[in-house]
Amino acid sequence: MKLDSLIGQIKQKKSFLCVGLDSEFAKLPAHLQSVETPVFRFNKEIIDATAPYTIAYKPNLAFYESRGLEGWKDLELTVNYIKENYPDMFLIADAKRGDIGNTSRMYAEAFFNHLNFDAVTVAPYMGADSVTPFLGFKDKFVILLALTSNAGASDFQYITNNANKPLFMEVIEKSASWGTEQNMMYVVGATKASMLTNIRQIVPNHFLLVPGVGAQGGSLEDVAKYGMTKDCGLIVNASRSILFASSGKDFDKAAAQEAEKLQKEMENMIWINKS
């Protein structure tokens, strides 16, 4: 997908919401745990219910790999279902991969060609040649981990060099030259929204994927305040708060309500203070 199409979707739907498909089998409503391809069945209902309010879906690979072959089947069915029925959705593989060049090329093959994802999250630790193989695919995106939303983010991402620059800023600064705004985005956790001011000085226009709203406690208002650009520039993810809003048969309706609530908040934030 081209960046312009994503921006078009955001304007049309007045939403920058991504639903994270962290679809843990053990948390599925009871009536779905004994059917075939249970996670796909769950995802399908979540997707149909939330599609009017969202512009992106983000399956997290761990929740599929944990069930081996069965999990991969559910993942492939989910990806194909979205691409067939909602071709304008931005589809993110939350995989956090990254390896030496010839290996990263294989991961890119997995997510961009074998599965038809638009973007994949990548970990920066191994440097340029672990990231650039993902950038050689037309209309596909790397979303590089910069500042994550978990407690452990402070262990290494905040370490400052002798010019007092934290590692996550060095990651953004150095990597910004590896790609362009048309093929790179960054993960910046909502729990560190005030850091967005500094980040926007380095990458004023790149899109940011923002996890940590909802279950992890980040503020949507702060994210918009500090991170929004003239093209929005934000994809805000919510996973558990939407997927598991209800554990009963009405889980899809409850998910839709949660997604709509976030979309309504977003509607009031988009371009209000931007020209």
Place this chain on the structure above:
Amino acid sequence: MKLDSLIGQIKQKKSFLCVGLDSEFAKLPAHLQSVETPVFRFNKEIIDATAPYTIAYKPNLAFYESRGLEGWKDLELTVNYIKENYPDMFLIADAKRGDIGNTSRMYAEAFFNHLNFDAVTVAPYMGADSVTPFLGFKDKFVILLALTSNAGASDFQYITNNANKPLFMEVIEKSASWGTEQNMMYVVGATKASMLTNIRQIVPNHFLLVPGVGAQGGSLEDVAKYGMTKDCGLIVNASRSILFASSGKDFDKAAAQEAEKLQKEMENMIWINKS
């Protein structure tokens, strides 16, 4: 597998060689490209041919995921074949995973329970709570990326803090307290063997997984010289130089020759200058 069993294998076989199963479909000998479960068939012959000379196998997940469901089937068959026929082999999932706590727990589930790996490689960027979920499994190991063998390693791993300590040393120092020598190892590339002296000052006994010998040009002799402990403390990996030593029908014999050559070199290095 317990660390003592691994050390026992190393002593018995006079080898600390790991064969990396980076089994790229496009590189398989022609006669195997049209059979069912082709990568498993290739791996099976490689394993049977090289087992006398090796103490570990390390499938790299990218080469399986790139073929989707078919690839995962080959991976599961490979893991099961090794565990059934060579139960003393140390089995490493080269996956370089790492995510927020509840997600890392799912990856651990995938590699330690669903698949029966002994160890998984993990990326450190997201910090403690992305690594510790892998440490809660009895007789299983995290192998944390510290200093990798690729060119991009210098982009971030060498960045020094205001006490002049490079990031990879900070990663080792901080993470050493998260686990023990019984459940943690580190990846240190053979291409940076001289750094092993500094690393051994921080983790004198932890096992190190050393890629980069062979195709990437690292020196086995230097690795042993700077990194060996009284229990060996090293697992040296070779992938392409063994797997693709011949592209003909004799690929298994050629692989065995390459593996034996490395084992003979190792035999002369083990405990020569250690008490």
